[in-house]
Amino acid sequence: QMFSLSPDMLPKYHHEAPKTPGHIILHYSMLKTLWDWFILILTFYTALIVPYNVAFLIKEQNEKNRSAFWLLSDSAVVGCVDDDVIFLFDIVINFHTTYVGPGGEVISDPKVIRMNYIKSWFVIDLLSCLPERWGSTPQPPDATTESTHSTQGISSLFSSLKVARLLRLGRVARKLDHYIEYGGAMLVLLVCFFGLSGHWLACVWYTIGNGQLSDGNGTIFSQNWLVMLGDGIGKPYYIAENGTIAGGPSHKEAYIAALYFTMTSLTSVGFGNVAGNTENEQIFCVAYQVSLLYATIFGNVTTIIQQMYADTNRYHDMLNSVREFLKLYQIPEGLSDRIMDYIVSTWSMSKGIDTQKVLNYCPKDMKADICVHLNRKVFNKHPAFRLASDSCLRALAIEFVTTHNAPGDMIYHKGESVDALNFVISGSLEVIQDDEVVAILSKGDVFGDTFWQTNTVGQSASHVRALTYCDLHSIKRDNFIRVLKFYQSFAASFTKKMVLTYNLR
Numbered sequence: 001q002m003f004s005l006s007p008d009m010l011p012k013y014h015h016e017a018p019k020t021p022g023h024i025i026l027h028y029s030m031l032k033t034l035w036d037w038f039i040l041i042l043t044f045y046t047a048l049i050v051p052y053n054v055a056f057l058i059k060e061q062n063e064k065n066r067s068a069f070w071l072l073s074d075s076a077v078v079g080c081v082d083d084d085v086i087f088l089f090d091i092v093i094n095f096h097t098t099y100v101g102p103g104g105e106v107i108s109d110p111k112v113i114r115m116n117y118i119k120s121w122f123v124i125d126l127l128s129c130l131p132e133r134w135g136s137t138p139q140p141p142d143a144t145t146e147s148t149h150s151t152q153g154i155s156s157l158f159s160s161l162k163v164a165r166l167l168r169l170g171r172v173a174r175k176l177d178h179y180i181e182y183g184g185a186m187l188v189l190l191v192c193f194f195g196l197s198g199h200w201l202a203c204v205w206y207t208i209g210n211g212q213l214s215d216g217n218g219t220i221f222s223q224n225w226l227v228m229l230g231d232g233i234g235k236p237y238y239i240a241e242n243g244t245i246a247g248g249p250s251h252k253e254a255y256i257a258a259l260y261f262t263m264t265s266l267t268s269v270g271f272g273n274v275a276g277n278t279e280n281e282q283i284f285c286v287a288y289q290v291s292l293l294y295a296t297i298f299g300n301v302t303t304i305i306q307q308m309y310a311d312t313n314r315y316h317d318m319l320n321s322v323r324e325f326l327k328l329y330q331i332p333e334g335l336s337d338r339i340m341d342y343i344v345s346t347w348s349m350s351k352g353i354d355t356q357k358v359l360n361y362c363p364k365d366m367k368a369d370i371c372v373h374l375n376r377k378v379f380n381k382h383p384a385f386r387l388a389s390d391s392c393l394r395a396l397a398i399e400f401v402t403t404h405n406a407p408g409d410m411i412y413h414k415g416e417s418v419d420a421l422n423f424v425i426s427g428s429l430e431v432i433q434d435d436e437v438v439a440i441l442s443k444g445d446v447f448g449d450t451f452w453q454t455n456t457v458g459q460s461a462s463h464v465r466a467l468t469y470c471d472l473h474s475i476k477r478d479n480f481i482r483v484l485k486f487y488q489s490f491a492a493s494f495t496k497k498m499v500l501t502y503n504l505r
Contacts, residue, residue: 024098025093025096032097039086051203052203055207055210056251056255087129094117095117186300187301187304190300197266201266202261205261205284212280213227221278223277225281226249229254236248265288265294266293311351315347322340338407345404368397368398369394371398374402375397377425381423382446384493388487388493395486396480399480400475401476402474403471405427405466405471405472407466411429411466412462412504414462417457418449418457421446422447423473424443425471425472426443426469427466427469428440428466428467429464430464431502433463441464445501447504449503450500450503459505460504464504
């Protein structure tokens with residue numbers, strides 16, 4: 001379910017798959033999940049390769065040299081340049097995939113599915129799979145430069161439309177926080193978006209420089225960033241005999257320099273070794289700096305990092321408050337050490353989470369299910385609970401209270417009323433009577449009073465003290481008796497099978 005890219009999924013308590021026609025695919029099936037991830041990975045690939053090919057005109061330069069094998073694989077399998085067939089097949093699959101309706105039901109009617117898809121993602125998916133050759137027309141030998149550039153621009157537009165499929169990432173982002181930490185998920189997505197933004201801007205930056213190398217009269221612009229880069233690395237541009245511009249840095253060198261410039265500009269004001277000098281270059285720099293893209297990305301990243309450290313900051317704030325309290329009221333050193341050890345130990349176990357607060361978020365029925373899970377060690381360990389019905393266990397679980405005790409804590413004092421039944425979940429305790437240790441209690445032991453057999457509240461004849469950090473699950477006398485009166489059959493079984501490890505009375 002975590003890796004499914006569908007925006008809606010069936011709840012886990014739906015055990016039976018809905019009945020669908022043979023040609024309809026369930027949107028949460030493994031086949032559809034794998035296909036969606038394949039399309040998303042292909043879209044990422046397209047988002048990287050298409051802008052690069054458009055900017056550096058890789059396809060136009062290599063089209064004549066490409067073999068029939070690569071042309072076929074690009075179109076149908078690999079999707080290196082023309083992944084139209086795969087995206088077109090994805091549209092066909094989406095026309096036969098179920099979805100979740102507004103009432104939570106699975107819609108499997110083919111007509112309804114098609115209408116829903118046409119109203120939602122169909123237009124974007126269709127535009128992204130249109131072959132870019134539709135945007136180009138054969139040019140006559142005497143075609144002008146303007147018409148050629150116009151045709152290339154339209155073809156580039158059709159290629160760039162493939163990147164629109166990245167909008168599907170929004171569906172992933174909305175679901176990631178249900179399964180993993182929201183801050184970490186968003187941080188990964190922001191880093192990916194930052195990298196893609198730098199890549200796209202680098203392609204635009206190269207296109208601007210490459211389109212303004214000369215003034216059309218045989219003069220090369222000396223202030224053009226590509227010209228300055230070529231001069232700096234010993235590969236200057238020059239006018240060839242046929243009047244075209246030749247020389248200059250390779251595609252690899254130009255792309256790395258363009259990416260370096262965009263990344264330094266996005267993260268800071270740049271270093272000046274690559275800068276906008278011509279009018280078009282300066283307009284581009286102003287445009288993306290005014291867009292505040294860097295502020296948006298790093299503002300969100302800063303917020304996410306602060307949120308990731310929020311629990312740590314809260315922990316240290318609590319420790320500082322406790323230290324100030326101990327200092328203000330001059331708590332003795334021994335007791336101060338015990339207090340600090342207990343707070344650190346409790347935080348390491350609970351991570352500062354208020355269990356009762358979380359339970360209060362849930363409705364009564366769900367709260368009972370959570371409590372049964374939290375007290376599962378008690379119910380599974382002791383035979384007295386094996387005949388209890390599910391409703392009885394739920395009624396008992398809500399009444400249990402979990403306590404975390406530090407070494408040296410007195411759980412019971414001699415003469416204190418024993419008004420609870422206590423189950424040791426972890427740790428060790430000692431029972432002291434007349435200054436002698438008469439029993440050692442550990443995991444799985446039960447102590448308290450058999451108050452279900454008497455009408456009076458007993459008093460403890462011993463002290464009970466924690467030897468180590470220990471967890472106790474306890475239920476109060478009155479609450480327990482009320483449940484026993486309501487479930488008579490369980491009461492009879494519990495009375496026979498429940499044996500206390502130590503009866504404090």
